Amino acid sequence: MTALTARQVHRRYLILHGLRWAPTGLLIPVWVLLMLERGLTLPQIGLAAAVQGLAVLMLELPTGGLADAIGRRPVLIGAAAANLASLALLVVADSFALFVAVMLLQGLYRALESGPLESWYVDATLAADPAARYEGGLSQGGVVLGLAIAAGSLASGGLVALGPVGPVSALTGPVLVAALFQVVSLVGLVLLLVEVRPAAGAPTLTASIRQVPSVVLGAVRLLRRSRILLALISVELFWGFGMISFETLMPVRLAEVAGDADRAAALLGPVGAVAWLASAGGAALVPAVARLIGAPLTAAAFRVLQGATVVAMALLAGPVGVVAAYLACYAIHGASNPVHMGLLHRQVDGGHRSSVVSLNSMVAHPAGALGGVVLMGIAGASTVSLAMLVGAAVLAAAAPLYLVSPGPSWIGRRGRWVWNGRPTEPPRRI
Structure with a gap:
């Protein structure tokens, strides 16, 4: 199979990502x-979501x-x-x-x-051009x-507005269209994702699966x-902790400042779509900012700035201000x-890339x-604003972690050993 060029890898990655x-x-x-329409209660929805989270937690690293x-x-x-x-x-589900x-x-x-598509993109890009800078491609991703999410959200709202079509309810329509897109995505993976690997029969597959624990370890x-x-x-x-402040608490905060839950719900539809467009715009700016001040400092600054936007959501008193801060946050x-x-x-090579991304x-x-x-x-015990302020502090507290310097390490170079940059004797095996 002909190897892909870096440009082909980049284009296929963006198509598959979308x-x-x-x-x-x-x-x-x-x-x-949809779950409410099918008869589930809010506590049942919460339990079902917890099942999904538990499944991801248990399977994330082994699948990586x-x-x-x-x-x-x-x-x-x-x-x-x-x-x-x-x-x-999901189209037919009608019970807990x-x-x-x-x-x-x-x-x-x-x-x-979680992880394999990005890992494929990075490894395939480096295979085509070892000197390639793939950060721009990740940013474009x-x-x-x-x-993609903004367009999907807007399309979903339009489908719901059309109302039911025959036996298909208004809320089920977007699920059917999502399933069609998933079929297209599956076909795209089969046709576009080229991974050059040795021919694998049943023994090779079994041996590869046996390698999973050692790869994870x-x-x-x-x-x-490191x-x-x-x-x-x-x-x-x-x-992950701080995201609750702007993903889960923001609708509650918006209902507070809007004075009405229905008004807040009406705002959240278009605001959510615009927020994802803002997210895309933010991602587009990354290469320029990173080139200017460096990636570690850029990442640290973003943690502090995101915390500041959550502070604004917590303290601003009107819907316009809260929505503006929310868009800036996204x-x-x-x-x-x-x-x-x-x-x-x-920080990682191809052999462990998917495992580390999954971790x-x-x-x-x-x-x-x-x-x-x-x-x-x-x-619940105090105010939504106080909870958001705590979340903002946690988001900002992560900033110094991006500025951690490498610790002293043993490095073997052509028969010589170096400890923290200085030639020395090789370490003793214990």
Whole structure:
């Protein structure tokens, strides 16, 4: 098979990235409303969501190791198939048990697809051109993500506004369209994602699967060896906790300042779409800012700035101010992810890339769960504004972690050993 050029890899990555996120954009506006329409209560919806989070937490790192062991292409195709199955079940689900099954499939999908596409892009780009700078492509991927979700959200709203079509309810229409997009995404993966690997028969596949635990352990060992990598993974803990302040608490805060929950709900539809456009715009600015002050300082500044936007949401007294701060928050959110992922990829080689990316994603889930308990508890016991201020402080507190310097390390160079930059004797094996 002819190897891809760096330009071809870049183009295919953006196409596949857009196809991956378009179904998500279609589902976001109707996800909870559809479950309510089908008879679930809010506590049941919360339990179902917890099942999905637990599934992701348990499967994230092993599936990342699976991608490193058997290849990114088969794992991504399996992920797309799992999502298609979940959407097909979502169309007909009408009980708590069926929605739990939907969430389990969604958890499997998210665990499988978290990391392999980015890892394929980085490795394929470096294979085509070892001197290539892939951070710009990751940034453009963030732009595509925001545009795909914004377009999907707007299309979903339009489909709902059309009303029911025959036996299909207004809220079910976007799910069917999302399933069609998922079919296109699956076909795109089969046709566009080229991964040159040795021919794998059943024995090779079995051997690759047996490698998964060692690959996962290797990724975890990297955290012990690299202070920078450990710091970057730790950022995700703060980020996952603090995200509750602008994802979960913002609608409650908007209802407070708007004086009416229905008015706030009417605002959230178009505001959500614009927020993802702002996220895309923020991602587009990353390369210029990173070139100006460097990626680590850029990432640290974004943590502080995002905390400041959450402070503004907590303290501003009118809907216009809260919405403006929310849009600014999402612009910074969209800019933060590409620079964070670029720094992460620089710390790991291809053999453990998907595992480390999965580990980065995995730690956000328990942090988000803890953030939900703590911040919602503060909001209930005191005020929503105080809870948002705590979340803002946690977001900003992650900034210094981007500025961690490499610790002293042993490096072997052509038979010589160097300790923290100075020639010395080789370390003794213990």
